[in-house]
Amino acid sequence: MTNYIPHEEEHRSHRSGWLRAAVMGANDGIVSTASLIIGVAAAGSSIESIMLAGVAGLVAGALSMAAGEYVSVSSQSDIERADLAIEKQSLEDNYELEVLELAKIYQERGVEFELAKKVARQLMKHDALGAHARDDIGISEISSAQPFSAAAYSATTFSLGAFLPLLMAWLVPLSWLTISVAISSVIFLALLGMLAAYVGGAPIKIGALRVAFWGAIAMGCTAAVGQLFEVVV
Structure with a gap:
């Protein structure tokens, strides 16, 4: 009998929740604060006013960010x-129909129906709600909403x-x-994009370019607004 050797692969999907937040x-922190500083500076403000605006923006x-993430992820959790x-409730009222429902899902994935029913019964005997949450609804431990962690990650x-x-x-x-501030912020954004792409297993160059590009657009627009305000005033 051949001994079974466990094989574990490193998957990145479990990082999706905290990585997104x-x-x-970080992206919003760099872009919004840098844009605010550049816009206020372009209007001819003093360094004190610029720093005050930047700190207030932070x-x-x-x-x-914390409140927004908490509210949105809490809604998902609800x-x-x-x-x-x-x-x-459906498992309590219609257990056999739920077995067939789960078996049908496995059949659509390529399992013969009789075998699919056996698998469904065994999984439901172990954890009926967990099996349906995962394979019927699409809720798993990886993807389930975590409001507090999302809020903390975003704010920090x-x-x-x-x-x-x-x-x-x-x-x-x-x-x-x-x-x-403009040049350094674009560099910071590019590094952030590279880091996020690396952690998420995506192409590093594309990750850097897309984050830096939109950040530069935002800073350019706020600089134009600041210049316009200075001219009008």
Whole structure:
């Protein structure tokens, strides 16, 4: 008898929840804070006003990201709980029909129907609700909503991202502030895109370009608004 040697593969889908929240938070932190700093600087404001706007943007943005992520992911969690409640009641009322429903799913995936029924019965004997949650509804431990972790990741990474352009604005002379913050922020965004692509197993160059491109567009637009405000005033 051949001994079974366990084979484990490294999959990246389990990172999707926290990676999305972390990347979105850091990206928004860099883009929104850098854009705010550049827009205020382009309007001819003092360094004190620029830094005040940047710090206010960091605090407001981090709290907004946390609240937004918590509310949106909590809504997803509410939907999942409601679906599980419906499925639990259906298992109590129509157990045999639920067996056939699960067997039909496995049959559509290529399993012979009689074998599919046996598999469905064994899985449901072990964990009926878990089997239907996974294969019928599409809820798994990996994809299930985690409101608190999503909020924490977003707020923390937003703050870290926002700190980078703020630090650059504080270090450089006012005459170099706009160009320095813009260039450094594009570099930060490109590095963020590369890191996110690497962790997620995506092409690194594409990840860097798409994040840096849209960040540059946002900063360019706010700079134009700042210039327009200065001219109007």
